[in-house]
Amino acid sequence: MRLLLGTVVLAAGLSAQTTNSPADPVRTVVGRLELDRYKAHIKGLSQFGDRMQGTERNRRAIDWLDNQLGSFGYTNVQRHRFMSGSGPLENIYATKIGTTIPGEIYIVSAHMDGRGGGEAADDDGAGCAVVLELARVLGMPDVQTDRSVRFMFWNNEEFGMDGSGTYASERAPLQGTAAEPKWLGVIQHDMMMFDHGMPPGPKQSPNADIDIEYQRSSRMADDSAKLAAALHAANRAYARYPATVGADMAGTDSIRFEDLVASVSVRENERVIEIVRGSNPNHHQPTDKYENYAEEDFRFGFNSAQTTLGALGQLAGITLARPR
Template sequence: MKPSALLLPCAVFAALALALPAALAQSTAPVSATAAQDPVARLVGQLDLERYKETIRGLARFGDRKQGTERNRKAIDWIEAQLKSYGCATERIRYDYVPPAPRPPGSPRPAAAGGGRGGPAGQGGSTLFGTRAPTGVNQDPMAQPDERLRALNAEQPDPKGGPREEVVCTKVGSSRPDEMYIVAAHMDGLGFGEAANDDASGTALVMELARILNAPGVTTERSIRFALWNNEETGLNGASAYVAQRKDLQGIESPKGSGRYPEPRWLGMIQHDMMMFDHGMPVARTDANGKTVTAPPPEQRREADVNIEFQANSRQAEGSQKLAWAFRAANEQYATDYPAAVGPHMTNTDSTPFMDLVPSISLRENERGQQIGAGWNPHWHQPTDLVSTFSDKDFLLGLNAAQTTLAAIARLAGAQEKK
């Protein structure tokens, strides 16, 4: 059991479930005895490990997909083409990225955005729960020994910023098209690798859910928007731009009387950011050269889990916590290999711009408060964030996160499948 997980006794959880709004309460309702009679189980059963891995490989072909580069733009085109092939109606979100002003020499380091980049500042958490290892962002192309990847990742963005794009697609609800859940991940990365875990693993998860829920014969009562944000690594800029452009348009029918809602009312936002690597805390050991190194064990730990996080000090904390527990209940019923833990530290991913406006959670491989940024993933923002780095046990953790989200969203949005 993880120290910061917010674990409630069964009686408290039962009471909490009774307090959920109708859509969330539905997620804890009993299901039929056999999977054949359970539409959620049938949908979750369509997730496939090899297909999930193949989607991650497809994204890795574009290198680290750093924002503002040609490889980033090509990856967006590829994502949109895939979503269209699933029958999901796509849309480009356009915005201007303005880099922050340089920090004056000697000024205090600000809390890091977009995942705690830049060293210890902004990482949060405690040193009481295991050894910490140094983290950072690789800025050296020569740290990547693969010449092909060095060439692919060579282009760097214009330091002045400029216009950016990101893609979303929408499954329109059959009876409540004016209400919507947002299921999201960020498609940009950095580090001169392939950004396989951060965040092709989350992007592939969202794309796989879009594929399954947009298949012929599948309907949902409520709308679902699948969003692949850009500019997460620069400070959540793509998600923030979406919020700024769309928050005041929620629930407005356009044209009036048409039954169409370009921006349905937000019911919940679910972010996925790094899904695959939970090997445990860093430990000191001797490497093949006889050098003492501090790093996590090389194998996925048996007690690995999916971390479902809400932000305890957000304005929507109560609703976000209820949403998180609904996802944990879905994990208990439908995930095949790894359990889920709920924790109160969601900060520094693309759900943050939403968290004061709508119940918001993130799913991750490690806890934000005391593991991410403490060296629990040595490949984070490094040239080793490659598809080849991860084993099937790692990919399986990501697939279990997909099972968790698909099951929860299917229940919340009222998904049905024609037999």
């Protein structure tokens, strides 16, 4: 009995200690992600329709992203102008500056353009919402990262991937200079919400899983596999829906980096064997609208935010400043 009492007191002491100084700051920060905010980011982008490159809808969506990033406290929002096959366009990004190793950076990305005449809600409002929600939480004044994290919104993924392609080719040789930090990894988010099985059913598949892919035939395959493994481990620790790692990353902006730096895509389904074969009936259709996704679809997409933020916790090093 005395022994048991001692154990209870010890356990109570431990838990009080844990509350006062969190043993895992990453878990604390992941816990600040909010599903309602994630949905609001998607809704916010959906208001501009499909955001096709070269349109007023596209330009207004960039201004909206600029305002959002500013509202999260970022004073370093930048636009990367480039000449695409569709005319002059802009990528937009903000950067969380690392406290101890600011010259090394992870690029966390999605594409802000879309197509299909609907709202491009899933492709790729849902990926942009992951990046926005990470930017919001990592922008909180008490959150620090050892290394830098860049929140990147590519333009014109849909008709050439030249936003990412131009950035990669222009900036790769500048790495390590004042103009560009050294890249440690690219984590792209493109179509996050819809895993209704194959062929797709009306409801979310009971086996819905997040697909993390790298490209086995790329020059950086080994490093990319390690990045994918870090995301997989974070998924187990911080998210509820499971993740599956594949080695055939394709059809999204991260392929522009696959021979330069560790690169992965995070998606609702595998590109080659599922998405291309019709796993999402809304893909590039007028039906890719916010209203056509159910609560569990949003929750599934939100799990990718938990997964990537958890991985950044280890990779970029997330710490919490002590309360003053």
